[in-house]
Amino acid sequence: MLLTAKEHIEWYENDTLQQALWLSASDHAAPARIVIVDDKTTADDAYRLACAGTSMLYRGDFYNARQLLQAITRRIERTEKNSTKRKSKKAANQSTKDAEGAIESASKHLPNLFHQQRQTTAQRSRILSRLLLELDADYVSSLRRAPDISAACLAAFGPLDKQIDKKDESCVLSFRDLQGALGAAGWREKGVPIKELGLSIYPHYGVFAPTRHEYVQLLLDAPLPTVHDIAYDIGTGTGLLAIVLAQRGISQIIATDLTPQALKCASENFERQGLSSIQLQQADLFPLEVPPANLIVCNPPWLPAKPTSTLEYAVYDANSAMLRGVLQGAKQHLSDQGEVWLILSDLAEHLQLRSREELLGWIADAGLTVKYRLDTQPKHGRSQNEADPLYVARSSEITSLWCLQSI
Ligand SMILES: C[S@@+](CC[C@H](N)C(=O)[O-])C[C@H]1O[C@@H](n2cnc3c(N)ncnc32)[C@H](O)[C@@H]1O
Structure with a gap:
């Protein structure tokens, strides 16, 4: 069992206060702000919300949700690429000034680059983890066209009954953590x-x-x-x-x-x-x-x-x-x-x-x-x-x- 955050989260949906158990395999804190999104939500809006720290609970079609996650990923990559280009340009200017040449200059910056790259990865993970789905206590999703993900979730996260107070309580996790569980199930099988x-x-x-x-x-x-x-x-x-x-x-x-x-x-x-x-x-x-x-x-x-x-x-x-x-x-x-x-x-x-x-x-x-x-x-x-x-x-x-x- 790798799930660490075991808090309850709350959100308003149709003017009613909802509650669920928060599950995170990536040790992300429970979301402070949750809005409901669906098939009509545009990738630009979702990206903007995620960057602003708002979590989005998906209601709609499972595969549309996956596409939305991919679209957010592409926007993050675009931003990262532009930022890398700016940094490389700066480093190139620096290296031409550097009498020892480009390689030595690049080497000099490696520890910083390594830490920057880890920060970028962590930031990417935080943003991508803001697209959420709700599952029941048996890891079943009620999203349209949702595949059977229970076995993969059970293998990755363990049984929920030990963590959930009431049998009818649901849990909320990120699509990203779900993808991790599905990927692991693939490796475990093949x-x-x-x-x-x-x-x-x-x-x-x-x-x-x-x-x-x-x-x-x-x-x-x-x-x-x-x-x-x-x-x-x-x-x-x-x-x-x-x-x-x-x-x-x-x-x-x-x-x-x-x-x-x-x-x-x-x-x-x-x-x-x-x-x-x-x-x-x-x-x-x-x-x-x-x-x-x-x-x-x-x-x-x-x-x-x-x-x-x-x-x-x-x-x-x-x-x-x-x-x-x-x-x-x-x-x-x-x-x-x-x-x-x-x-x-x-x-x-x-x-x-x-x-x-x-x-x-x-x-x-x-x-x-x-x-x-x-x-x-x-x-x-x-x-x-x-x-x-x-x-x-x-x-x-x-x-x-x-x-x-x-x-
Ligand atoms: C890099 S992985 C190597 C796994 C495997 N030996 C291989 O070569 O594929 C390091 C492993 O060490 C384990 N590990 C980390 N700290 C440990 C400790 N203090 N005592 C025993 N195992 C530890 C981790 O859980 C992980 O499985």
């Missing part, structure tokens, strides 16, 4: 193909989906430690790394994660692969009451920044807490000659959010040393998109497997 392993992984809503998984090949290529009976997978998510370790012949694998959603997801993926012997523990980093590991694998979130919603916890690691925690605790959990395989991209270094010296310092302070490192260059769409303001950083990104040992 899976993410991992060609390196010859199988698919089935992510659940709110669990890190390994759509970009160039690091799997690194885990297949790394030479196993001489003794490799027991391994931990810290922060298992969908269970992907534990499955790689099982394919490599490690007999006892213990996988941990903080969130129950991840553990449930990993458990289902293990079952699909006939790997029910992989142990799962809900734990903050290391498993409890298990023998020391010959191998500890961990793929922590790669960017040291504060997550702004529960859904961002697998991507952003505030103050590199998970990364530093794994490094600090590793020695104490490793057997003699045991190894840590840390999966980390250097994007944070290119964005100047963390330096290589800092990382090496944390490794040394934890009583560990680098035995070797395997590198790969990701080829995902964003790394090749020259229009991306962070292109300079993304196009230079390297993903590595750091093999660490106790000193």
